[in-house]
Amino acid sequence: MEVRVDGNRAAEAVAEIERVWHLCAAPDDDDNFDAVVRMTFDDASADLADIDAGVVQGRSLPNLMQVLTQAVTRAAIDAQKGHLVMLHAAGIQCPDTGAVVALVGPGGTGKTTLIRTLGPGKGYITDETVAVTADDIVLPYPKPLSVRREPGSMWKDETDPLEFGVLPPLRSAPLAAVVLLDRQDGYAGPPAVEPVDTLDAIAALTPETSHLPELEKPLQRMAALCDNVGGVMRVTYAEAEHLAPLVHGWLGAGS
Amino acid sequence: MPVQDEVIRDGESVVLLDRQVIRLSAIGTTLLELTGDWRELEELTVDLTDRFGQPPAGFDATAMTEAALQALHGQGLVELG
Known part of the structure; x- marks a missing residue:
């Protein structure tokens, strides 16, 4: 992945990209x-974002950084x-073993909040x-964390993940x-965890994937993935912080 | 209708058709397996009752088979002649 920057303020943009995207820097x-x-x-520049084409332009750097994240992710x-x-998941890694838990949820589930809270x-x-x-x-895809500027705002600030106390990902994951x-x-009470039958898991996970049908034998691949992690679980909860002991256990179980 | 991929566990399945993943019961899975070629409703009903037994009293096996076929048809998995 390459990001090419031009314009009369390109240097400022490059500096900001290097600051908040440094965990994704290529060798x-x-x-x-x-x-x-x-x-x-x-x-x-007029504000313009053609995410499909991978082209963004504008004269507000924070806004431009937000649409850049969308364009880079899509590309x-x-x-x-x-x-x-x-x-479509938040990924948290055990800093000792490299084991990763994928917390799968659609947009709006609060995956960024999970990282800020549990990461x-x-x-x-x-x-x-x-x-x-x-x-x-x-x-790993340790992109900047997109933090809403104010409650209810559609605009988010792209933030260096390390500002929230997370660690850079280990290569072995x-x-x-x-x-x-x-x-x-x-929901009240402690989080409820239940195992999900593999067929139900495939049906539930598929809408939360990108480009799954383009894989060879996609459903069999998903079944193998579910089996290899010992089965998928569903957790019902209200607040991200309540998941802390569970995430600790899931990461330990993979070591 | 050809599905692009399927996973079968304990007689039940998920299938991929036109980028949609469809979860099928044991009866749906069996019917899909039995309808590789054109089949008569009565034949399919016999095959299903051979495998799953007769329906409870008050239910008609042929009507239930037809309803299951209509459900598969609604999902684009079988053609009805």
Whole structure:
């Protein structure tokens, strides 16, 4: 993935990208890019974001950074179709073993909140997409955390994840657990965990994947993934902080 | 109708058709398996009752088979002639 920046204020944009995206930086000697996003930061630019085309431009850097994240995520997901299982999930890693738990939920579930609440002291894999290879190894996507500027606002500030106390991901990242999130505002009591039958898990996980049908034998791949982590669980809860002991256990179970 | 992929466990299944994943009961899974070629409703009813037994008193096996076929048809999994 390459981001090309131009415009009369390109230097400022590059500095900001390097600041908040540093966990995703490619090695200096890596010049094999599978996707490109183009960004223009210029005082004369009209605001424009064509996420499908991977083109963003504008004259407000915070707004531009937000749509850049959307464009980079889309381009990265599209570049990996047919190769990886991509779950809409927050990924948290055990800092000792590298084991990863994928907390799967649709947009609005609060995956960024989960990372901010449960992630400090643990490896930050992603708050967006947990990408899994055919060997059930997770490829980290430690993008900036998109933090809502104020309650109810559609605008978010792209933030360096390390500001929230998470750790950079370890390179070795075996998938240890897959958990379906069922957050219910009115739910009272401790989180309820239940195992999910593999067929039901496949049906529930599929809408929370990207490009699954493009994989070879996609349902059999999902079944193998579910089996290899010892089965999928569903957790019903109200507040992210209540999941802390469970996440600790799931990460330990993978070691 | 050909499905792109399927997983069968304990007689039940999930199938992939046109980017949709459909969860099927044991009867739905069996019917899909039995309808690879054109079949008569009465034949399918006999096959189903052979495998699953007769329905409870007051229910008609042929009507239940037809209802299950209609459900599969509604999901795009079988053609009805």
